[in-house]
Amino acid sequence: MSANTANAPASLPSREPGALAILAGVVRRDLLLAMRRKSEVLTSLFFFVIVVSLFPLGIGPELGLLRVIAPGVLWVAALLAAMLSLARMFAPDHADGTLEQMLLSPAPLGVLVAGKIFAHWLVSGLPLVLIAPLLGVQYDLSAEALLILMLSLLIGTPLLSLIGAIGAALTLGVRGGGVLLSLLTLPLYIPALIFGAGAVEAEMSGLGAHGHLSLLVALLVLCGFFAPWVTTAALRIALE
Amino acid sequence: MSANTANAPASLPSREPGALAILAGVVRRDLLLAMRRKSEVLTSLFFFVIVVSLFPLGIGPELGLLRVIAPGVLWVAALLAAMLSLARMFAPDHADGTLEQMLLSPAPLGVLVAGKIFAHWLVSGLPLVLIAPLLGVQYDLSAEALLILMLSLLIGTPLLSLIGAIGAALTLGVRGGGVLLSLLTLPLYIPALIFGAGAVEAEMSGLGAHGHLSLLVALLVLCGFFAPWVTTAALRIALE
Amino acid sequence: MQWNSLAEFFSMGGYAFYVWGSFGVTALALLVEPLLVKQRQSQAVRAIRREKAASRHAP
Amino acid sequence: MNDRLIHWFKYASPQSFYPLAGRMIPWFAALAVIFGIAGLWVGFFVAPTDATQSEAYRIIFIHVPTSWLSMFIYLIMAAWAGLGLALNTRLSSMMASALAPTGALMAFLSLWTGALWGKPMWGAWWVWDARLTSELILLFLYLGFIALQAAIDDPRRADRAGAVLALVGVVNVPIIYFSVTWWNTLHQGASVSLTKAPSMAQTMLNGMLLMSIACWMYVIAVVLLRLRAIILERERHTEWVKHAVE
Amino acid sequence: MLTVARLACVRGDRRLFSGLEFSLEAGGCLHVAGENGAGKTSLLRTLCGLSPAEEGEIRWQGRPIGELGDEYRQAVLYFGHHNALKEELTPLENLRIAATLGGLTLDEETAFGLLQRAGLRGREDLPVRVLSQGQKRRAALARLLCSRAPLWILDEPFVALDVAAVSWLAGIIGAHLAGGGCAVLTSHQEVAIPGSTVQTLRLS
């Protein structure tokens, strides 16, 4: 098209990036933003730590009791932390007009969305996985249980980001987005919670965590395929 | 001042409201906003319900175990719900310029702040008190324990709003406000948590909740005097 | 028929609260729901009538 | 396009369905009343007292139909919503919106009657049993759908967003059900479990069937009624609505 | 009424202006001009008392504004880049709330009339969220109509307004000045206020 030359003078060194470069660009951008805001990373991490540490204060210090409830408490805390960070997945981009630009971008929206989901996991899921053993120790979990806990979170947190993205996209720009988001994502999160906490409990009771973990992986594969696609559709609906 | 007449023509039926009228006005305004957004009320309520209902899914269905952890779970959930709604106490007014207008308002800022705190409690504290028994039933609590639970929340939630207001004002417009807010308020919330959950536990173990409850009331009175005043100072600093 | 008296029927073998609580609330809900829907319908009709009247008066 | 398809599309337009629905409602309402009376008669006066549960078991006549319906309605709702999303037919999306509140009500009634049954039978209003838990989550799914649609001003956008949610939910329902079953059966520490009468007396079964049919008829009637209201609300600027409302 | 002496403003490591002097009498209007980033908004916020002055002094009726406190706040109306509207509420609700904050109770009838004067007839009951950019601005400006503050400080009030609204607003400001008030405003366009001469202060 002849118009092109007018606005991209020959001196402008630029090239069209491929889908992978765009994905990397989106991830890099979101990470940069997270670093700049700091709180992004810290909010969900800190929330996770708070919730887990508050329980012994509310329930009492008996280690026997704490050990029994540990997998549940840790997983519920991870789930809540993931849920809270969801609101920030698309909403800021929506508010300042970046999301419109993404929709109008020639890059495939699916790729952009996948990038954003991945960045969300890096920022708000991965830190939880890394800190979990430290918190598990507070609840007197054994080394094997800690390992399974980390493993279940490593499989489970991306799942939470993937499922949550759908809810975040659906509630974009909607009145009362906050509650709605929890109302929508919560029921969808429950299987992850049950298998995740179940894996650790099974390990602790000597039943072996294998079954639970493979179910989690199956869920992850399923969502990995469909969630970005559904999210894209939801985003288009939200911005129409 | 002669200028007055120019802009308030004689036909404009208006009068200067007193401090109480302004207080009522602020409360009414915040309630109206809450009704319009719906979510305001529902967010913390629904969050409370979610957190409480997630635990059995993570921990397992044994009623005996659930009954033991019930006071802790319910109080931690109430505390988290209160903490999350704090960010919305001043931040939206800050973002859209209303807070500037409040600071420039001839009405005493202390009154405006007291009104906002009260409205915050009505919207995000009171609903928790009312729904708590229903959730307590799911944890198989006895009628007496439920009563004490409600009572402790009735005294405790205004306390949470009062303390939280200080944190919310201090972190206004600060980068990473979210984490900071939890970092600041959480330690201040812990006494409320301990006495609140303690009251229910004491009742369940037959020790009587009286002592815990009177300590909660003492805390409430103390904060009722000082918190609005400190919050006002913090707001002035935040907007300078 | 297994009921010897009306009182026995109403006491439901001592489970009156539970049985009548279930049936009562269900009956109430099933009665109230259509009423609410009817109200919604008539509200819509009224809004349309009002609009029609307004457009008739307007030039 | 053949003739029958055109015919079908004719009734798929809100304009022609509106009067049709109006004519159908009284019939279904009447059937609901007839079957309801018959079912209550069988339930209270024909069915014998249960050996283990005494009279409390009569809750079954209301509990089971509402439980079944709450699940069925969700499936039907998701199907209509998906159809609306795929074919962009207005009526099917409206049908989905009309079904949701009744489905939520059925889920609530299932929970309510179940809780009232649980207290005398198990000694607790609520236990974290697989069935109970998944019914609770089903209620959340309904509420999510309703809340999402209510929160979006533009009806067309609300329809599509709701459809996406309903479809995601319908995939999730079986996953939830099986995960919860498995979760629950793996650690069966609970002191209570669902005790079913070994073989239900034929009369009980009859009563349950009659009540179920009555509930179905009720649901159809009330959903059509709500559908008419929704059609009026959404199409209020069209000429035919202005004409229809005289 | 308003006297400014030796005012300076620093943002980050940049000195935006210093040694600024002007005074404004009843009926006077000051147009602060200057290119983007010259410090107009910063100056206006300092005049309101929202930001502290780096150096220099601002006096109202001869007394420093720091001393006056509430009394000064009662005398000032600030209208900034932000609309101070709640997007969920209707213009009507927003206006009544703004009036309460300004220390005035406004009944529905009156508020209705003011919004009509602001050109929002038929939009009083829509949430602000769905209004057009200019309509939002008008809804925010309706606040001027019920203000009794003698000093108006307006930051780019004409932005996003169509031609009719611009002249309506100029008329409002003119009436305010004619009634003995005074105003400080910024704009990148020429400002013509009917019945009043506008001083211009150019920041560079």
Place this chain on the structure above:
Amino acid sequence: MLTVARLACVRGDRRLFSGLEFSLEAGGCLHVAGENGAGKTSLLRTLCGLSPAEEGEIRWQGRPIGELGDEYRQAVLYFGHHNALKEELTPLENLRIAATLGGLTLDEETAFGLLQRAGLRGREDLPVRVLSQGQKRRAALARLLCSRAPLWILDEPFVALDVAAVSWLAGIIGAHLAGGGCAVLTSHQEVAIPGSTVQTLRLS
């Protein structure tokens, strides 16, 4: 290049316009005028394909935009009321990110140069948050300088800019038109683009 036929737009229960027709050739510029709330922003969003058209058709190079999909998106640049800037990032980072989204990799040197042309010399490394209103706008407009889209859709691009920036922007648009591009823009002021005649479409 762009042809619009019988376009109508409905918001809520209000029909903003209907039966709208225009066409735009390479080098053409359309100024959409109209009072506040006339539907200018709504029209522009429809032209981009962000909102679906209630009735009527929009064609690009003779084909309906719905069919074109990605191809059309590649051809359009939309600049709206929102700046699409992240307040925490610097103009430099914002520009490079925007370029990536637009399907272009921009190295730091180039981006630096573009920002200087936008008049942000010395502000490239401040977070956007502290910039003045007009500087934010300039940072957002720098995006135009590296766009290769032939169709520019600009919603009130001149708002908040000072006089120098307005004529700079008009020059940019003029160069774009001279290179065979076309543009649709809204403004409440007169629009003069050097070296090109502007059609005006008035919504009422």
